[in-house]
Amino acid sequence: MSIKKPDLLQGTLDLLVLKTLAQGPHHGYGIAQKILLSSRQIIDVQQGSLYPALHRLERKGLVKSEWRESDAGRMARVYSLTRTGHKHLASEIEQWSRYAAAINWVLEG
Amino acid sequence: MWRPWSKPDQDLEREISFHLETLADGYQRQGMSREEAMREARREFGGVEPVKEACRDERWWRPLAELARDIRFGWRMMRRAPAITGAALISLALGIGATTAILSLADVLLWRSLGVPEPEQLYEVLWEVKEYPKLNRSSSGGTSREGALLVSDFFSSQGLDALRAATAGKGDVAAHVVGGEKASATYDGRIAVTNIRPVTGNFFEMLRVQPALGRLLNDGDDSASATPVVVLSHRFWVSQLGGASDVIGRPLRINNHVYEIAGVLPARFLGIVPGDNTEIYAPIRQSPVFLAQDSWIRERADDPLCWWLHPIVRRAPGVTQEQLRDIMDAAFATSWVMKPSNAETTPHIRLSDASRGLGSIRRGLGNPLLILLGMVLLVLIAACANIANLMLARAVSREKEIALRISLGCGQGRLLKQLFTESLMLASIGGALSIPAATAILALMSRLIPVRGGEMMLAVTPDPRSLASTAIVTLLAAVLFGLYPAWRAVRIDAGPALKEVTGSSAAHRRSRWAAAKILVLLQVSLGVVLVTAAVLFTGNLWEIVHRDTGFERGNILLFDVRPGEIGYQDDRLQQFYTSLEQRLTEVPGVRDVGLANTRPMLGGGYWSGVQGPGRIRKVQSAIHHMSARFMATMGVPVVAGRMLTRQEIESGAKVAVISQDVAKQLQLPSPLGSRISMGQQGGEGTFEVVGVARAARYSDMERTPPVVYIPFNYEQPSATVVIQAAVPPLGLLPAVQGAVKELSRELPLLDVYTMEQQISRTLQRERLFAWLCGSFGVLALVLCIVGLYGLMSHTTARRTQEIGIRMAMGATRGGIIRLCLRSGLGLALGGLILGVPPAVYAMRLAEQQRMIPEGPFPYGSLAAAIGLIALSALLAVVIPALRAANTQPAQALRRG
Incomplete structure (x- = not known):
């Protein structure tokens, strides 16, 4: 996985993708745009690296995909969160918050 | 062809192009041309192909797909070299x-x-003594020599009773009799020839076997007045009685006696001897061998001087083997009716572990079998070395391909997996093919292993355990021949390997050749051991088979008839024999017909001490009852005096022809007319010698024993018919069968063999070893040739350029041939030298185990084996050398 901004931690991409999809189904391009927007233009995911992540999540059963017609009239593969995906996201967010808080304590202490 | 990964590939393609186009749409809206927009989109997206590859890595079937690809690739590589693959x-x-x-x-x-509960409590009861004691007059069983001791397995019925009484509470003693005889069993009109084991009533109680059906035997069954019952083996019940559950209580006729089927043994009880072929168990005193008209057992069953029972003991829990032995030893001594003359001739009880069955086969075949196992492992190692060598050679020729793949970014692990998959494929195909091979070899072996009463019963279909062992051996083989070459192959420095041209050399390659040379060296030295064994054992068999028998062996046909079993008795029996002989003589193609009470070359016979006038010495001789034409039919000439006349034989006159050895050993000054006596206390009577026959082999090929020929016993219920034919003997069989049928419609011909077949049946162990070792030797020789040839043709092929330069510089063809021969033959010579000490050791071992006769060390066999290997090595080396010498310098140089 190659990422433009070196400060995107290993494993966090999956979390970002899941969180984005929790707000509704998206295709890969849409997810990239959404992450860029929500991170206030700071996290610019290398677009190609999204796809291995999406496929990995699909293999794990956290997301599912279907082909739908996009606004431009092209067929797009749209991903959405499964029930396990939702559960997994919740626990991931909790873990992440504890992790982030811990890092903060270290940095502040 | 449907592939699970082709549809997802298209989807991936569409998904990524959607992304790119959507990105490009954005750039286009910013005023770029479509072309520029697409370029920008690709830049933003990152490398498309790596992304696709990363996505493919995420698929769950990825490992399977890789394996499938490896297998297809391996298959292609195997097909590219069909000869090498086939040989491997x-x-x-x-x-x-x-x-x-x-x-x-x-x-x-x-x-x-x-297959009994707590088998470790079982012991075979034997007695050991330094010098054979005079405690019995007749015996039935086996005596073997173990170092300074004689070990015997037979007891009198008094001895058995004493052992049973003494061990009450401490152990459980039962016994069986080695019947050996086959009998015909008739159930519901169908006849089968079966093996019967007479046992004491408590036999199964002692073994703690539970019936699958009905009941097993008890002490009440083993008496002369009891209703005759039998117990059937599970195998017999299924194969002959169709596994029907209503057989209990139904009649089973054995020979001429009707038995009631009491029960069926469970499937897991396979008898008490390894490979036991017993199908019916009968109480001793009701068994066919006991009830037979001429049963010697019945006459002497209660004679304390007749030792014929084979006891087995189960010790009670808490009693040690030593305690039990001491108790039995004391009881044994009380059962003797005579006193041993001194300590040397006082027998002592020995308990031999019977948890894995009684030991007679194990004693005879155990060590030889382990030697065979060792040899076959050597063959397997040689085969693996060969394949490792082929894989090494192939790795060298694929060096460039592998270097290319590494420099293109293929991981070493991935490559290792690919190469290992190939050897695993070879191993599993080889393993699959080995199952029919194993079945065939087992079938051959079980036919060649001697067992009293016919063929051995072995699980010839591969059972789960032997299949598991095959799988383990296969895996082991894959690791042995696959891992090292694969590991060598991937540890390659891609840069130089790619730059290198054919024919140059590098340090790592030299070490690779060193590995190949070591493997060939190993093969050649293993070859020396295996080929020596092959030469030794086949030579031994050939020598024994071609020994002079002293009788005609070419066109002799033998078979048995048992008219006594179908109701012929007394005068009718004698009449039957006479007319059988007469009738068979009339069959066209038959030269001569003789009858005998003992089959020649059976490995046994009826033996008795023979004494001359004055009874000074006693000669142990075979007593042979025969009809008038027997000796003429067998081609045993009378060298002095005359043959017995037909009149003498039919009247049972007390006259005899003795073999030269009898005359010599009895030291009869003029044998003709002298009187000899034989049998227990002269029981057989005194005979007048009327002729002396030339010495001939009698019961086996080992020796030429003393034989006394006396008139045929017309009261015996069975006889062996010997026919000398003018044509190949088996061709006469239909006519002979027809002739017998005219006399009696229900009389089967049993054990029909030619004399050559009969002789080879006495040599089963020798044949087993000759066959197996012979084929191991051939295999080893082929492996040697293939290994050497493969190595040499590879080295010379790689030195083509060097040879081209040498030739361009003026080297002669002879010089090139010498150059190539030197390295190859040096290798072969090294292997030969390394192989001699283990071969000598193996030969000593074979001699110790008495698998070959003792004598001067068989240097001839060793020399022959070495010569054979040297010759094949020369062949394997000369061809690549000649090919190298034919190199055209101009072409060879241009090819670099």
Whole structure:
């Protein structure tokens, strides 16, 4: 996985993708745009690296995909969160918050 | 062809192009041309192909797809070299097959426990003594020599009773009789020839076997007044009675006696001897051998001087083997009716572990079988070395391909997996092929292993255990021949390997050749051992088979008839024999017909001490009852005096022809007319010698024993018919059968063999070794040739350029040939030298185990083996050398 901004931690991409999809189904391009927007233009995911992540999540059963017609009239593969995906996201967010808080304590202490 | 990954590939393609186009749409809206927009989109997206590859890595079937690709690739590589692959597969199949076969045989004969509860409590009761005591007059059983001791397995019925009484509460003693005789059993009109084991009533109680059906025997069954009952083996019940549950209580006729079927044994009880072929168990005093008209057992069953029972004991829990032995030893001594003359002739009880069955086969075949197992493992190692060598050579020729793949970013692990998959494929195909090979080898072996009363019963279909052993051996083989070459192949420095041209050399390659040379060296030295054994054992068999028998062996046909079993008695029996002889003589193609009460070359016979006038010495001789034409039919000439006349034989006159050895050993000054006596206390009577016959082999090929020929016993219910034919003897069989049928419609011809077949049946162990070792030797020789040839043709092929330069510089063809021969033959010579000490050791071992006759060290066999290997090595080396010498310098140089 190659990422433009070196400060995107290993494993966090999956979390970002899941969180984005929790707000509704998206295709890969849409997810990239959404992450860029929500991170206030700071996290610019290398677009190609999204796809291995999406496929990995699909293999794990956290997301599912279907082909739908996009606004431009092209067929797009749209991903959405499964029930396990939702559960997994919740626990991931909790873990992440504890992790982030811990890092903060270290940095502040 | 449908592939699970082709549809997802299209989807991936569409998904990514959607992304790119959507991105490009954005740039286009910013005023870029479509072309520029697409370029920008690709830049933003990142490398498309790596992304696709990363996505493919995420698929769950990825490992399977890789394996499938590896297998297809491996298959292509195998098909590219069909000869090498074929040779590798055949050697593997035979190597693994033979290993599996011998392992299963060793398992059945040596390692498997009896199918009874707590088999470790069982012991075979034997007695050991330094010098054979005069405690019995007749015996039935086996005596073997173990060092300074004679070990015997037979007891009188008084002895058995004493042992049973003394061990009450401490152990449980039962006994069986080695019947040996086959009998015909008739159930519901169908006849089958079966093996019957007479046992004491408490036999199954002692073994603690529970019936699958009905009941087993009890003490009440083993008496002359009881209703005759039998117990059937599970195998017999299924194969002959169709496994019907209503057989209990139904009648089974054995010979001329009707028995009631009491019960059926469970399937897991396979008898008390490894490879036991017993099908019916009968109480001793009701058994066919006891009830037979001429049963010597019945006459002497209660004679304390007749030792004929074979006891087995189960010790009670908490009693040690030593305690039990001491108790039995004391009881044994009380059962003797005579006193041993001194300590040397006082027998002592020995308890021999019977948890894996009684030991007679194990004693005879155990060590030889382990030697065979060792040999077959050597063959397997040689086969693996061969394949490792082929893989090494192939790795060298694929060096560039592998270097290319590494420099293109293929991981070493991935490559290792690919190469290992290939050897695993070879191993598993070889393993699959080895199952039929093992089955065939087992079938051959079970036919060649001597067992009293016919063929051995072995699980010839590969059972789960032998299959598991095959799988393990296969895996082991894959690791042995696959891992090292694969590991060598991927540890390659891609840069120089790619730059290198054919024919140059590098340090790592030299070490690779060193590995190949070591493997060839190993093969040649293993070859010396295996080929020596092959030469030794086949030579031994050939020598024995071609010994002079002293009688005609070419056109002789033998078979048995048992008119006594179908109701012929007394005068009718004698009449039957006479007319049978007469009728068979009239069959066209028959030269001569003789009858005998004992089959020649059976490995046994009726033996008795023979004494001359004055009874100074006693000569142990075979007593042979025969009809008037027997000696003429067999071609045994009378060298002095005359043959017995027909009139003498039919009237049972007390006249005899003795063999030269009898005359010599009795030191009769003029044998003709002298009177000899034989049998227990002269029981057989005194005979007048009327002729002396030339010495001939009698019961086996080992020796030429003293034989006394006396008139045929017309009261015996069975006889062996010997026919000398003017044509190949088996061709006469239909006519002979027809002639017998005219006399009696229900009389079967039993054990029909030609004399050559009969002789080879006495040589089963020798044949087993000759066959197996012979084929191991051939296999080893082929492996040697293939290994050497492969190595040499590879080295010379790689030195083409060097040879081209040498020739351009003026080297002669002879010089080139010498150059190539030197390295190859040096290797072969090294292997030969390394192989001699283990070969000598193996020969000593074979001699110790009495698998070959003792005598001067067989240097001839060793020399022959070495010569054979040297010759084949020369062949394997000369061809590549000649090819190298034919190199055209101009072409060779241009090719670089």
